[in-house]
Amino acid sequence: MLSTSIVKMSSFTSIIGGVSVIRPNGEKKTRNINAELLLTALIDAFSILVIFLLMSFSSTGELLMMGKDMELPKASADVLERNPVVKLEAGLLFLEDKPVTADGLVQALLDLRKNFQETRPGEEFPAILTVQADRRAKYEQLSGIVQASAHAGFSDIKFAVVIK
């Protein structure tokens, strides 16, 4: 039965050109050692990957750190620059990743301004604040940030959004 079986003499040809031979009768195996790798397809795939990754490349890097539960709203927006960030996450406020209370936010922002003026005398303070909040947050939670930034003299607020 084995003599008529398909496994009596089966050969498999791989894409690299080598040939593996199965001989159940125990005959000597012969193997073609010359293997040629087809590199053109590999170069094509690599080129496509590089183009895709170059398109998603950002020279500014990650400016905001986001928790897994945070979803930013979507809008067509301008480029985000590095500014002091006030984050509203799970009802808590963070200024530059340091927790602050709603009442203490004005003072924290004023301290930020004071530090800037001490470290860079003669330079004008940019007075720009980035606000990072979840899209499902209610305005009653955000209103305090808007109010505090106005009190601390931050004339520009940049709401962080995912670019549509």
Add this chain to the structure above:
Amino acid sequence: MSKRHRHLEFEINLIPAIDLLSVCICFLLLTAVWLHVGALNVKQAVGGQPASETAKKPTVWAQINGVGDVQIDVRDSRVSAKLAKAKIEGKNGKPDLEALASFAGALKAAEPELTTVLIQPQAATLYEDIIDLMDSFKKQGLIDLGVSPL
């Protein structure tokens, strides 16, 4: 004269190209930013200039509530009464962005100098709805946006 035979079969060494592409892919994968974050700018009045000294310019006041209804009031403008006051009702608890866009477009056509919008959200208004509202105004050329605190 002896004929010169040119050998047409040639091979390009692809190994350096593969090396270069592999290094590029590794670098780009490590530095890739998958989420493109932008910023929607809002200007705030800071300082104590009296209202009487401020030059009056046409301004849109847009009140938005928690179910997406938007009440629009255009002040210091010569637009028709129909455009000056309007209510755009929300759709499924969200602002009707198509209706808002067409209304803002009509406003901008009637008063080309109109660039300022002051948004007045309520406590229950979702942050996402405020951003959508600002985005639809901005797309129609109303670029000076402001948000009033509660």
